[in-house]
Amino acid sequence: MSILDSKIPEGPLAEKWTNHKNNINLVNPANKRNIDVIVVGTGLAGGSAAATLAELGYNVKTFCYQDSPRRAHSIAAQGGINASKNYQGDGDSDYRLFYDTVKGGDYRSREGNVYRLAEVSANIIDQCVAQGVPFAREYGGLLDNRSFGGVLVSRTFYAKGQTGQQLLLGAYAAMNRQINRGKIEAFNRHEMLDLVLIDGKARGIIARDLVTGELERHSAHAVVIASGGYGNVFFLSTNAMGSNVTASWKIHKKGAYFANPCYTQIHPTCIPVSGDHQSKLTLMSESLRNDGRIWVPKKKEDAEAIRQGKLKPTELSEDERDYYLERRYPSFGNLVPRDVASRAAKERCDAGFGVNKTGEAVFLDFASAIKRYGKEQAVMHGNHNPSEEEVTKLGKEVVANKYGNLFEMYEKIVDANPYETPMMIYPAVHYTMGGIWVDYNLQSTIPGCYVTGEANFSDHGANRLGASALMQGLADGYFILPYTIGDYLADDIRTGKIATDQPEFEEAEKNVRERLEKLINNKGSKSVDDIHKRLGKIMWNKCGMSRNAKGLKEAITEIRELREQFWNEVKVPGSMDEMNPELEKAGRVADFLELGELFAKDALHREESCGGHFREEYQTDEGEAMRDDENFMYVAAWEYNGEPSEAVLHKEQLEYDYIEVKTRSYK
């Protein structure tokens, strides 16, 4: 077994990044003009990296499958972005953000990377404000904060429930400035279908123009993959319909190790599934847990009556309700981390206390928040003896101001008014902590192939805290990659333009073409969605919120069989040389069918529970996750070897010098 070199710089934790920046190679501005960089994906991680690299002087080409970089799925992030600004004076610091993130990730992330993330976080806010990102402000004109799960300070900056949108539009604007200057060439409605290696280095990609269907060769001195996570392996998730693992999977097959694929975040507050027609799930931001209280009825009969529509939740008195998070975790209450909140909801629903038709939902209730805010407002308006109606009216205004767009979205989808009756929520697949293995420089095991944002594995361990994805995406793209990539590119100043008529490009294009032809000429009878839905069911039932050895072994066999069936029986209408969304989907599902097996294999090998990976065999008497630090305190990085089942495990041991490794407790 090889030892992976994380290249964490020497020196004290707080000085590593500064020292590293002082010691790496730089590329002279005149030489940057002769260097090309490809960025695949234009969300927060890709968009920000593209903009910064272009500002530095590199020639950048961006690729996204959407019709505009602005539509990447970062746009849908709701709640906020963390930064250790300590504007609230509540004791926040870089160290505390680092500590919370490592603990939240259940001690399965890298100290050096996480500390750097915390260190640059404050600067992200400065940067975004300078770009004109309209964050929420207080009446004094200064920035407002709120709290997110798993922490005891208020460090989350936000723009109502549309923080991701505003940050992405900021990165997109920075890109637009460079497009206007001719430093970025944007290839929208393009999909990367393979990585081209020359002498073992990443030197370009094969991309398909989704409008014309044409295959194109693009060369560069380095390739950055920022294509997001793989939650759609579950079919139903909060990801966009087009979110996929293809770019990551293609580089994995060309030599990039895939780390911790089983670490998936199941987000506790999503709108429950309504029927078989469901195409995706919708998140209700974690920020709602600042004010919403989660409960189910104490008595099974009451839950049963609610399910049958004979009883309304508002008819139950306080002592007939079980605020189970407040009961089980008094110090963090409704703001426990996502993995803990999700498992607790599943536990109650499995025990028969679920509150919707399918029994798979719990309540998220704003009645007490409305009352509390209403009273506060009344006093502020000089009314010290307000009536109940006045309190409710004022309280609703405050809640609307904070979460208005989320409440509207809920009402549109569910057709129920959350100001009047509690929301119903249930956990859903949301984010993947696993991803391509990268070193401290964000370089994968392929020289010249870098991976940023959700697509890499590096910062969140086995569970990500809320409002940290936006932070990581922008940290990687604005502040980290543009430095570290220079160290590699410094060797390329004399290379000159990479020609695309080399045999390696020809070979890669030929392989891509053959695979597309195989899909289109397969005269099967099953639609792509039909097979994708079946894959999703296997994943959700056997690799979902809780897993066990028996189920995982079954999943491996079932996924393998389904993959075979896919290649024999899938039906893709239309042709290759035109806009053909079914063909796009087919290629992505083919990759999910391979990733899914590796996912299950990884989950089976990790004989412990940590963060989002909960193995039923490894839990305490109280049902809490039980880690095995002696045997599993490592990153599992898988090397492709022909078939997912043949993947070779490489371990990167994790070391904690600045933080005491403890059992994670939120009680």
Added chain:
Amino acid sequence: MKLTLKIWRQKNADTKGSLQTYPIDGIDGDMSFLEMLDVLNEELIEKGEEPVVFDHDCREGICGSCSLQIDGRPHGPERHTTTCQLHMRHFNDGDTVIVEPFRATAFPVIKDLMVDRSSFDRIQQAGGYVSVNTSGNTIDANATPVEKDNADEAFNSATCIGCGACVAACVNASAMLFTSAKVSQFALLPQGEVEATRRVLNMVEQMDKEGFGACSNTGACFIECPKDISLENIARINREYLKASAEG
């Protein structure tokens, strides 16, 4: 419920399109409009026909990918709702529903219901940004307080999702609501002031170049906007433009 769908089918930008009729059954009120189209597409694939092509991605009303002119209205009959968030409970059993792409010279059809909105990108590229490097070497975020009302107003303008419903709703296919929302966001913030003159002139020039029509203040854009972008933005861009023209 049972519906009769009349859907615009067009092979590509170079061929002529027409409305085709598709009866559909078993539609549930909890389905979104796009999930209803998913059901239709599964049926078409089953029958060996080509599925209907339409843009969509996040399906939660924020990415701005989905479009569709439904019974003559961008994003259908519900106000402040994108097509992906429009649910079938707003239709009745037996309804005939006409589904067309957004129509505008500056939005050519790519295939079926999918149009090319890259003209919006080019308007933004002409000046929809603050020219600040992303090095992080800037002043502390709280060094410049911004009046809450202005910050909130800037945010409201910035919530435009760039879907193009305003253009599709307008008799002149004008992009004034879209362009004015972006200009307003920066006009309302101190960070945007320095480049205000250049920004409005360049963005308006690009908008005209793309073939969008003039604004005649009918207000249809605002009525059909899924994100409730206010007409005040148009008043603001006119003021900004006049001021910039006088200065420039």
